[in-house]
Amino acid sequence: MTAFHVWAGASSSFVRPAVRKISIADVFDALRRGLEDFREKPSHYVFLCLMYPIAGVFLIAWSSGERMVPLLFPLMSGFALLGPLAAVGLYEISRRRERGLDTSWHHALEVRHSSAMPSIVALGIFLLGAFVAWLIVAQLLYVHFFGAAAPDSIMGFVSEVLTTPAGMQLILWGNLIGFVFAIVVLATTVVSFPLLLDRDCGAAAAIDTSIRAALANPIPVALWGLIVAVLLVVGTIPIFAGLAVIMPVLGHATWHLYRKLVAQPVS
Numbered sequence: 001m002t003a004f005h006v007w008a009g010a011s012s013s014f015v016r017p018a019v020r021k022i023s024i025a026d027v028f029d030a031l032r033r034g035l036e037d038f039r040e041k042p043s044h045y046v047f048l049c050l051m052y053p054i055a056g057v058f059l060i061a062w063s064s065g066e067r068m069v070p071l072l073f074p075l076m077s078g079f080a081l082l083g084p085l086a087a088v089g090l091y092e093i094s095r096r097r098e099r100g101l102d103t104s105w106h107h108a109l110e111v112r113h114s115s116a117m118p119s120i121v122a123l124g125i126f127l128l129g130a131f132v133a134w135l136i137v138a139q140l141l142y143v144h145f146f147g148a149a150a151p152d153s154i155m156g157f158v159s160e161v162l163t164t165p166a167g168m169q170l171i172l173w174g175n176l177i178g179f180v181f182a183i184v185v186l187a188t189t190v191v192s193f194p195l196l197l198d199r200d201c202g203a204a205a206a207i208d209t210s211i212r213a214a215l216a217n218p219i220p221v222a223l224w225g226l227i228v229a230v231l232l233v234v235g236t237i238p239i240f241a242g243l244a245v246i247m248p249v250l251g252h253a254t255w256h257l258y259r260k261l262v263a264q265p266v267s
Contacts, residue, residue: 015201018263019213026260027220031227034253037094038245041103069150069157074138077178080232081131083247084189085124090251091194091258098259116200123192123203127185134181138174145170186225187214194258199265213261224257 089108097103114120145166151157161167191213192206201209214221228250235246 015205016212017195017199017201017205017209017265019209019216019261020263022217022220022260024220024223027224027227027257030224030256030260031249031253033256034094034249034251037097037252037255038249040097041105042245042248069154070142070146071135071138072154074135074174074178076236078131078134078138078181080228081134081181081185082127083228083232083250084185084193084254085120085127087247087251087254088120088193088197090248091197091255094252094255095194095197098255111197114197114200116196119196119200119203119206120193123189123196123206126203127189130181130185134178137177141170141174141177182225182229186221186228187211190214190221190224190254191258191261194255195262198258209262217261 088111092111093103188207188210190210192210195206231246235242
């Protein structure tokens, strides 16, 4: 049954892949390998990842209405929560390159034929739920500190947030709660999507493995999360165009980080 397959994977049993201890050097090596994958055929990946700057500009335009202005920053920051799902095609490219197979860009679309697709979709729904929950929390925080009335303008909103005690409280609590969301997503997805693509073990086993890998390597995984956050901020300059390079590099690097964190099954 599909539901059971999503839970346990193709083997119809709950398998817990072994996780490894890694070092900080391994994190930077994974990033280096991701850059190498990108360099092989960068034009293909930039083409595939134009969706990121386009989506970023769309989010700004959509939130330019007065009522949506308070959600501008939550939309921009929360967009990163969906990154692990959006990079699935890039994991496939790295997987094929690792095996010496053709890495033409169209292979990134072949993940739709993966036997693990039900589990990947289930994890995607989880990430989408986290994204929506973050937006709801962000809106509730704004209403709590500033009331339900929409700001007069973007500049007026920015001035209120940066120059009033309520604005300082909004920044403090917004960042703290956003940090919690980021930790949850990082811990549950640091290896889960690449693992499903490599081994159809089921969504529950993938999340379990990802959490165990994070707990076994708190400093390297935290460093990885910091690198991702910093590079995504850099990628938004100018007008999100940098994401067309940053996202594929991070996607490929995630595959190599997965290889370091999760042991291969014994033949």
